Amino acid sequence: MIVQKPKTQGIIIDLTGPDGNAFSLLAAASSLCKQLGYHAEPVLDDMKSGDYENLLEVFDKHFGDFVTLYR
Numbered sequence: 001m002i003v004q005k006p007k008t009q010g011i012i013i014d015l016t017g018p019d020g021n022a023f024s025l026l027a028a029a030s031s032l033c034k035q036l037g038y039h040a041e042p043v044l045d046d047m048k049s050g051d052y053e054n055l056l057e058v059f060d061k062h063f064g065d066f067v068t069l070y071r
Contacts, residue, residue, distance in 0.1 A: 010065075010068060012068045013028065013067060015071050025047070025056075025059055026044060029044060029047060032066065036066075043058070043062055
């Protein structure tokens with residue numbers, strides 16, 4: 001039997017892989033800010049203002065419509 005792979009929309013980041021570390025997420029946020037016309041500095045400062053869970057929450061708040069984060 002051949003089953004089609006489910007179609008996903010947007011960007012997918014696996015937090016258990018190398019793209020899930022804080023530095024990669026900050027780089028992704030910076031790139032997305034540029035693409036979306038956001039001012040990156042306030043977003044990045046907010047992401048860096050707490051622990052890793054805060055970083056994820058802020059990232060999801062700003063980019064959750066475009067990026068899916070998996071644990």
